Amino acid sequence: MSLPRASSATRGSEETQGARGERGALVNMELLGLPNIGNTCFLNAILQCLLVLPSFLKKILHQEQLWSSSPFSNLLRCLSDVYRSSLPDSGANQASKADLMWKVKYSLSGYDLKYLGDTQQDAHELLVNMLCQLKEEGMILKTLGVSYTCPVSQLEFQLVSVRTCTSCGRESSTREDYNHLSLDFSPERTLQSSLALTFKGEKVEFKCEGCKGLHATKVELFHTLPLVLVLHLKRFGGPGGLEKLEAPLLFPSELRLSTLCGDMVPHLHSASPQALTNLAPQHPGVHPPDPHQPSLQPSWRGQRQHPLLFRFK
Ligand SMILES: [Zn+2]
Numbered sequence: 346m347s348l349p350r351a352s353s354a355t356r357g358s359e360e361t362q363g364a365r366g367e368r369g370a371l372v373n374m375e376l377l378g379l380p381n382i383g384n385t386c387f388l389n390a391i392l393q394c395l396l397v398l399p400s401f402l403k404k405i406l407h408q409e410q411l412w413s414s415s416p417f418s419n420l421l422r423c424l425s426d427v428y429r430s431s432l433p434d435s436g437a438n439q440a441s442k443a444d445l446m447w448k449v450k451y452s453l454s455g456y457d458l459k460y461l462g463d464t465q466q467d468a469h470e471l472l473v474n475m476l477c478q479l480k481e482e483g484m485i486l487k488t489l490g491v492s493y494t495c496p497v498s499q500l501e502f503q504l505v506s507v508r509t510c511t512s513c514g515r516e517s518s519t520r521e522d523y524n525h526l527s528l529d530f531s532p533e534r535t536l537q538s539s540l541a542l543t544f545k546g547e548k549v550e551f552k553c554e555g556c557k558g559l560h561a562t563k564v565e566l567f568h569t570l571p572l573v574l575v576l577h578l579k580r581f582g583g584p585g586g587l588e589k590l591e592a593p594l595l596f597p598s599e600l601r602l603s604t605l606c607g608d609m610v611p612h613l614h615s616a617s618p619q620a621l622t623n624l625a626p627q628h629p630g631v632h633p634p635d636p637h638q639p640s641l642q643p644s645w646r647g648q649r650q651h652p653l654l655f656r657f658k
Pocket residue numbers: 510511512513514515553554555556557558
């Protein structure tokens with residue numbers, strides 16, 4: 346978790362008690378951040394990742410009147426409460442935040458009971474489950490006749506898979522929906538090479554309706570783009586793929602996807618398909634990112650299970 350660091354001039358007595366915020370006011374650092382209530386780093390990390398996405402958060406907060414009308418909007422309620430508790434003037438303390446974290450765990454247990462326990466869980470799996478739960482809460486609202494837009498739609502995109510018969514060149518394609526992309530970890534240890542490896546074409550078995558051929562090359566491309574692209578790095582290799590790859594991943598401040606986009610990629614959410622800007626996590630409420638001025642942050646090198654989030658410029 347990144348907290349604001351005191352300047353060298355104010356370090357010392359304020360080291361554990363406070364730091365100067367952006368406006369010079371003394372911020373009690375003990376009141377910032379989310380408490381770990383027992384092996385919950387996977388949960389804290391995902392909550393922070395989601396709640397620092399301005400558009401995602403805005404979609405939740407601006408529709409509060411809509412979703413709060415449903416008793417089933419448990420996770421939406423938790424996310425907005427966690428965000429508000431992290432604001433410097435929230436009045437929340439570590440005890441009230443710990444209670445809130447228990448509420449989040451309880452809410453997640455409706456999806457999977459293992460989240461009630463105190464064992465460590467996988468952050469990526471949790472993210473996928475949370476997105477599913479948010480989608481379900483949105484679908485309940487739809488059945489209640491509420492005109493509500495699920496924030497998860499900002500993360501959704503389609504990949505088109507094109508198979509080309511190696512004998513006659515006949516093409517067939519299918520599309521699939523995603524809300525995150527799992528990447529292979531390339532030996533070059535860069536994001537671009539990992540993307541290239543993931544999207545590398547492969548030879549597959551294929552029943553051609555034209556020439557009855559049995560093989561095809563398969564290539565995947567973006568068919569639509571999300572507002573926020575969530576990347577999950579598969580850090581496993583070695584014999585049997587059981588070894589954890591601890592090496593850092595290098596990634597640029599701006600990611601160009603044009604070579605991975607099909608010809609027909611529409612401009613979703615007013616975004617350009619050409620470039621993504623890195624938006625590393627910050628503490629919500631301390632340095633709220635300006636949606637019009639995406640900030641370039643230090644890389645997340647060293648993060649392991651946590652997804653990487655990129656946002657369009
Ligand atoms: Zn063929």
